[in-house]
Amino acid sequence: MPASTFNFHPLEESTGVGWFQELQKKAWEQFSQLPSPGRHDEAWRFSSIGNIALEGFHQAPPPTDEQSILERSQGITPLAAQLVFGNNRLIHADTSNLPQGVILVSLQEAIKKHEDLFRRYFMKEEARLGSLKLAMLHLSQLKEGVFLYVAPGVVVDKPIEIWHWVQGNRSALFPHTLLVAGAGSHLAVIEHFSSLEEEPLLACSLSDVVAEEKASIHHVTIQDWSPQAVAFHLNTTSVLQEGSATSLQLHRGGHFVRSENDSRLFGKGAKSMMLSIVSAHGAQEFDQRTLQDHLSPEAKSDLLYHNALSDQARTIFSGLIKVQKRAHRTDAYQKVSNLMLSDDAEANSMPGLEILADDVRCTHGATSGELNKEELFYMMARGIDESRAVKLLVRGFFQTVLERLEEPQLKNYLQLLLDHE
Amino acid sequence: MNTLSIRHLYASIGEKPILEDLNLDIPQGEVHAIMGKNGSGKSTLAKVIAGHPDYTVTSGDVLLHGESILGMDPQVRARLGFFLAFQYPMEIPGVTIANFIRAALQARLPEGEELEATDYYAELYAKMDTLGIPRSFTARSVNVGFSGGEKKRCEILQMMMLKPRCALLDETDSGLDIDALKVVASGVNALRSSEIGMLVITHYQRLLDYIVPDRVHVMAAGKIVLSGEKDLALKLEAKGYDWVSA
Numbered sequence: 001m002p003a004s005t006f007n008f009h010p011l012e013e014s015t016g017v018g019w020f021q022e023l024q025k026k027a028w029e030q031f032s033q034l035p036s037p038g039r040h041d042e043a044w045r046f047s048s049i050g051n052i053a054l055e056g057f058h059q060a061p062p063p064t065d066e067q068s069i070l071e072r073s074q075g076i077t078p079l080a081a082q083l084v085f086g087n088n089r090l091i092h093a094d095t096s097n098l099p100q101g102v103i104l105v106s107l108q109e110a111i112k113k114h115e116d117l118f119r120r121y122f123m124k125e126e127a128r129l130g131s132l133k134l135a136m137l138h139l140s141q142l143k144e145g146v147f148l149y150v151a152p153g154v155v156v157d158k159p160i161e162i163w164h165w166v167q168g169n170r171s172a173l174f175p176h177t178l179l180v181a182g183a184g185s186h187l188a189v190i191e192h193f194s195s196l197e198e199e200p201l202l203a204c205s206l207s208d209v210v211a212e213e214k215a216s217i218h219h220v221t222i223q224d225w226s227p228q229a230v231a232f233h234l235n236t237t238s239v240l241q242e243g244s245a246t247s248l249q250l251h252r253g254g255h256f257v258r259s260e261n262d263s264r265l266f267g268k269g270a271k272s273m274m275l276s277i278v279s280a281h282g283a284q285e286f287d288q289r290t291l292q293d294h295l296s297p298e299a300k301s302d303l304l305y306h307n308a309l310s311d312q313a314r315t316i317f318s319g320l321i322k323v324q325k326r327a328h329r330t331d332a333y334q335k336v337s338n339l340m341l342s343d344d345a346e347a348n349s350m351p352g353l354e355i356l357a358d359d360v361r362c363t364h365g366a367t368s369g370e371l372n373k374e375e376l377f378y379m380m381a382r383g384i385d386e387s388r389a390v391k392l393l394v395r396g397f398f399q400t401v402l403e404r405l406e407e408p409q410l411k412n413y414l415q416l417l418l419d420h421e
Numbered sequence: 422m423n424t425l426s427i428r429h430l431y432a433s434i435g436e437k438p439i440l441e442d443l444n445l446d447i448p449q450g451e452v453h454a455i456m457g458k459n460g461s462g463k464s465t466l467a468k469v470i471a472g473h474p475d476y477t478v479t480s481g482d483v484l485l486h487g488e489s490i491l492g493m494d495p496q497v498r499a500r501l502g503f504f505l506a507f508q509y510p511m512e513i514p515g516v517t518i519a520n521f522i523r524a525a526l527q528a529r530l531p532e533g534e535e536l537e538a539t540d541y542y543a544e545l546y547a548k549m550d551t552l553g554i555p556r557s558f559t560a561r562s563v564n565v566g567f568s569g570g571e572k573k574r575c576e577i578l579q580m581m582m583l584k585p586r587c588a589l590l591d592e593t594d595s596g597l598d599i600d601a602l603k604v605v606a607s608g609v610n611a612l613r614s615s616e617i618g619m620l621v622i623t624h625y626q627r628l629l630d631y632i633v634p635d636r637v638h639v640m641a642a643g644k645i646v647l648s649g650e651k652d653l654a655l656k657l658e659a660k661g662y663d664w665v666s667a
Contacts, residue, residue: 384496396513
């Protein structure tokens, strides 16, 4: 990764908050000092990062076509609330139906109006799966984002939807999402990352998800960047005692997409489910790194990643289950499956376990295989054309991941989305 | 008119010949049974007629309503009205029964025409009721976690929905208890008509108490070695197969 050509422009004085600018300044220094990642780093093994240029991108200017963005921001219905961002700027907010006790504001407003609360949660967990430099670039360049806080005990019974749009040639985008489900609250969020055009772009998004005691949060991300996008998606999930977090990432777009998903099970009896569906075509590369970090006893984590690879697509999966010393009676599972639809596609899987506690149940596994020819014949023997049968089998391969998602509205929406591919 | 005509059929898997000079006619409206020992080539015959790519037909012909189907892909044969109830139905994770049968019916419609969903579900539910399949099965993945009996009922459900002109049941009775056997047989008997020809492959005479055939054929070493009326099945049950090939 050659040095980027970004300049440092912290959030303007007008926000009136020195601490944030100070963070940005430090982040810029760290970004400048940290070495660029390369394949020689274990955290970037098999990655094509060395061939990915971060030069020639610029902070995205205001979008020129807000109307198109708003028209195309049609996702799930009914909704509890919707925010639409275009090129890092909030262009639409509908929060009127939110129950009492829910704060859903832009990052700038959070800094101004909810400083203490926002500061308590903002970027508390360091990026540790290889992309610290990119996390620091993200922070130093940060202009806008989402702050969602649900007060203890509040149930948001419909999903909250967030759109991050990008427009313009060689735009750089830094979407930021901070989701906090207070103790005993319930929350479902769906985020779309979408391009208005098929231009080259750089996206460096960071999301922090916090499920406090006995809270439940579902977080779905649908990544549909332009086929020329270089994208980094850094996600950290923190779950406290008996809290539950489920994340599902659906990756479809992009040219080079790096996704880091770090789950930290801080509390006893915490649960984290990590799901991912990747549909890789052409020369796309999806580089996924995960960590299931068990820091307390009796927690459960379950990871299921399904990749379907066509053409010359590449995927890389490296995942670690780490069971810390005091995390007895841990349940941890990790499974990645690669469905190879082309002889030229390449899947690299590196599952891993590091267990320091006793009395744990951990399994991990990685499989790569072609479509089952007998299943294909069975479908064709019913009159279904081969191409349609392949589509149905791939759809079935993705469906086994969707089945794990327990939030019915999000599940139905994703099913329809995949049915219409 | 014969629903199915098999003429001097030779077929092999790899270099190994399995069917050798097999001849069989199933007139429209009739139900025939093929019995035979394991390894006599019964299931190979089923796969060859369905168009399984692992088998090579080296000579002979298979005619469906007078039309040769050997050069056709499996899906084309199916759309012409051939149906194979599999001995070992495949499990298809993530594809529901409802979507699977729907895709099969949709494949039979002209380009641009959409299957009418309300009618489809009404018919599907009615047929599931007939076969004693709980309606919750529509949302389950095809054959995943099904018992042997459930898989076979699901095969018959597909047959009833796709309404073939020629049906071949490959050891549909294997793995069924007597109650399941009766349900499956009633489903098959409900389809019997002057329009359809059926071939029932079985190892045991028991199935033929419920699906009474017009003719019974005995297969050995890749060909039909004896044909007779339905009481031939009883004779085979009593005396075994060895006297036939001897």
